[in-house]
Amino acid sequence: MEKQAYMLLALSHINRVGRRTLRLARLLGETVDFSSCTPRDIQKMLEVTPEAAERIKNEFSLQDAVMRAQKWAAEGIDVLTQYHSEYPNLLREIPDPPEILYITGNKDLLHRPAIAVIGARRPTAYGKNVALQWARELAEQDVVIVSGMARGIDSEAHRGALAAGGATVAVLGCGVNVVYPSENRALTVEMRRKGAVLSEYPPGTEPMRGFFPERNRIISGLARGVLVVEAASRSGSLITADLAVDQGRDVFAVPGSIFSPRSAGCHWLIQQGAKLVQNIHDVLSEYPDLISDTNENTIYAGATTLPPLTSEEKSVLSVIGWDAMSYEDILCRTSFSSGYLHYLLLSLQVKQQITQLPGPAFIRLGNKKDV
Known part of the structure; x- marks a missing residue:
């Protein structure tokens, strides 16, 4: 140093x-x-x-x-100040950059193109699915996923990137050697090994309520754009989105049900000028330098290599929406027998059109073309 x-x-x-x-x-x-x-x-x-x-x-x-x-x-914790060449250049540009960063993990990730993925701490099944799947697909395109390791959308975003074997960075509202929330212990260990965990608070610092709004400026500052998956009308994610605008970052919002209070914040952002996005291509299209010919051809490759849907499968898929639907509701809305419906639901899962949740319940997967 x-x-x-x-x-x-x-x-x-x-x-x-x-x-x-x-x-x-x-x-x-x-x-x-x-x-x-x-x-x-x-x-x-x-x-x-x-x-x-x-x-x-x-x-x-x-x-x-x-x-x-x-x-x-x-202990594997590095200290970075603005005197260091390893200090992320994007953070130097924001109005109030942290003077000191503590980091454990891969420091090189701080210099790669990144998208922040944030949202509700108590998301719907739809929100969890979008965060997990989109983070995985963005990571597959060599985009670093930045988030805050909070419950809900943040954690799902980190998991999605790791599931793809991709890169992800967590910005904490506590010391980098403190696990918060406690249920993320295993995720934190994996992040330290395969990604990076950083904070402007010294190691050993316990989380405090006021730290989280402060760390949000670092989440948006590290990224070229901020993707809000789900957010209520009063949400910390809206604070991050506001900071992103002040920092000159792009803001993307995922639409949801007009009846879901957890999507109200996203809809408000769209009304204020955030870009409505329905798949990762809507995000990546803002950054042509991130899309090579190979990547552009593979963004939807998984959908085109799957067998086409039968008419019966399309009929079942048409009644399954972006919110979780119980098996009983699907049975009531279709004309198939219980045994045959089980077969069709299993086939739709194999073709990556839906996923099963506890209950049992089912939810449609995004970013896949109905063939």
Whole structure:
């Protein structure tokens, strides 16, 4: 690490020193040992109160910063500041970039084209299916999936990218060595091995409510566009979308049922000018440089290699929508016997037109052409 990076790291561990103070310290253009400065000089350099200047003088320690960085490096955690060439260039462009990033995993992913996939923490089956499938298909096109490791859409997006053997980055509202939510322990372990996990909060920092809106600017800042899968009318995803607009990023929204409150936020975004998207090609078409001739021909390749649907299968598929439908409801809306309907539902699953949920219930899969 550069000496200036250790200076920022030392400052960041002083109580009540925020991003603004860190930015002013970086802009000094030199390494300053604030423990050797007078409080008055610290006031002038960092534009802080007399009380803060006194605290910085008494608590600043470059030696402690070096020891922390060495300890974290031994644990597989890297520290990046804007002095580092590995600091992501896209983040440098946003109005309020993090001065320090802590990362575990593959740092190279921070420099590859990425799309952020975000949404509701309590999504519908439709939303989960879209997040999982679209993230998988985007990852198959060499797009890095960025999200926030939250319950619901975020977690499904990470899983989809990993299922494709693709790349994914999680931006946390806690330390990178803290598992949150607890049910994502296995996913977090896999992310650290196959993707990357990063945060602007030091290792060991427990999640706090205010951290999550702050980290949203990093999620959108790392990506070229933000895809909102499901969001209520009052949702943190709308905050991220708003930040994306301020950062000059594209915003994409997946439409849902007009009766679903979890799609109300997406519909509002579309009314405000977000691009309505119905498949990953609608997203990738905004970035011609990401679509090679090979990729363009393979986006829908899975659909064209499957056997065509029979008239009976089309009849069943026509009654299954984008929200989960129970087996009993499907049986009532079709004229087939129970035994034959089981056969048709199984065939539609094999042809990747629907998927089965607990219940049993069924839901239509997106991005597949009805043949």
